[in-house]
Amino acid sequence: xxxxxxxxxxxxxxxGESSSLNCSYTVSGLRGLxxxxxxxxxxxxxxxxxxxxxxxxxxxxxxxTLTKKESFLHITAPKxxxxxxxxxxxxxxxxxxxxxxxxxxxxxxVNP
Amino acid sequence: xxxxxxxxxxxxxxxxxxxxxxxxxxxxHRAMYWYKQKAKKPPELMFVYSYEKLSINESVPSxxxxxxxxxxxxxxxxxxxxxxxxxxxxxxxxxLALAGAYxxxxxxxxxxxxx
Numbered sequence: 636x637x638x639x640x641x642x643x644x645x646x647x648x649x650x651g652e653s654s655s656l657n658c659s660y661t662v663s664g665l666r667g668l669x670x671x672x673x674x675x676x677x678x679x680x681x682x683x684x685x686x687x688x689x690x691x692x693x694x695x696x697x698x699x700t701l702t703k704k705e706s707f708l709h710i711t712a713p714k715x716x717x718x719x720x721x722x723x724x725x726x727x728x729x730x731x732x733x734x735x736x737x738x739x740x741x742x743x744x745v746n747p
Numbered sequence: 748x749x750x751x752x753x754x755x756x757x758x759x760x761x762x763x764x765x766x767x768x769x770x771x772x773x774x775x776h777r778a779m780y781w782y783k784q785k786a787k788k789p790p791e792l793m794f795v796y797s798y799e800k801l802s803i804n805e806s807v808p809s810x811x812x813x814x815x816x817x818x819x820x821x822x823x824x825x826x827x828x829x830x831x832x833x834x835x836x837x838x839x840x841x842x843l844a845l846a847g848a849y850x851x852x853x854x855x856x857x858x859x860x861x862x
Contacts, residue, residue, distance in 0.1 A: 667848025678837050678853035726848040737789035
């Protein structure tokens with residue numbers, strides 16, 4: 636069974652204090668790993684897709700990396716507007732219909 | 748444009764009402780999804796439509812009835828719901844491929860309250 640575990644559950648940072656969020660996964664074969672950002676009461680916003688170990692993608696203060704067992708979302712010099720829940724999801728090779736397995740998310744709070 | 752729209756934004760309904768949620772996308776995506784999300788939990792897949800045909804039903808109770816009238820529209824018909832069905836209902840869409848993975852784009856959601 637595919638599993639995704641995110642840590643920590645919650646993270647509080649001061650503005651400018653860089654950190655990383657972790658997503659560990661167990662799948663029969665990885666087709667893709669996705670990062671989303673979700674603000675309270677809104678739909679998840681797509682951030683990155685990673686396909687293979689060693690791949691990295693960047694967008695503004697965010698950088699996502701992938702190994703064979705986990706992915707990291709690095710946040711450099713965060714701002715209060717980066718406060719949100721960050722969701723990681725995987726799609727396995729044996730998955731039909733583009734089914735995603737989500738982690739429970741990391742709730743990030745950035746204080747000014 | 749990566750926008751998925753959903754209406755209404757909020758819905759309050761009694762347990763005997765019939766209502767519908769609507770979703771629309773104009774990205775040419777041929778896969779569309781309904782998710783249910785409870786507070787502080789990740790989205791939970793309900794239905795998947797591929798090329799306007801229902802391809803996945805995650806054992807959802809029959810009081811939820813999906814419909815895909817065309818490649819851009821997705822509806823969720825609601826009837827005789829229970830208070831525990833109160834949640835944020837999300838629509839999403841993506842490209843389809845035999846192999847490879849494509850990101851899903853989510854709408855803003857409909858906040859449903861069943862009284």
